[in-house]
């Protein structure tokens with residue numbers, strides 16, 4: 001497949017506290033591995049994976065941002081052109097969940113208003129260490145009109161599903177935007193999140 005041989009190109013950016021598993025999710029999806037001794041991301045990292053969905057080639061540009069506060073000004077500049085954001089927290093770390101409103105404020109401030117956002121609770125393999133109940137996270141996601149998915153980068157649980165369903169949703173949106181004329185475009189500041197998935201289901 002040549003570099004230009006694709007039907008769609010989407011930019012997906014992962015955000016969330018340091019250590020929640022963003023890099024591991026990206027590595028699991030793009031390389032099929034769980035990296036041992038993964039160091040903290042410095043600034044922003046970038047990977048590409050092309051997938052085929054219903055006969056269409058979809059190139060996913062996946063940007064893995066550093067969760068550490070000191071990189072915030074660098075990572076913020078990557079929000080604007082993102083088609084989708086994967087807001088990640090760690091189900092074994094209450095603190096990473098409590099920080100979600102702060103991340104939502106960042107999204108509101110820096111992302112484009114058509115961005116598709118999904119909340120992901122990672123590390124579900126650590127059953128005994130769970131600090132955030134699924135129901136609580138689901139309620140939070142619903143209140144913010146976000147979809148919710150729980151994953152394990154370690155066990156490869158729901159990782160493919162996460163990226164592929166996101167790609168499906170982005171295709172659906174792209175097709176919809178093509179059909180729509182300009183006066184149905186969202187007004188500035190009007191957030192856009194996934195309300196449902198038509199070609200794939202997260203459940």
Ligand SMILES: Nc1nc2c(ncn2[C@@H]2O[C@H](COP(=O)(O)OP(=O)(O)OP(=O)(O)O)[C@@H](O)[C@H]2O)c(=O)[nH]1
Pocket residue numbers: 016017018019020021022023024025035037038039040041042065066067068122123124125126151152153154155
């Ligand atoms: N048990 C378990 N550990 C995980 C999982 N995903 C990531 N980890 C571990 O969590 C730690 C942090 O993972 P990273 O992927 O580096 O986290 P990050 O969100 O990219 O962190 P920053 O780059 O600092 O923002 C590492 O020790 C991983 O091995 C998971 O699904 N299950």
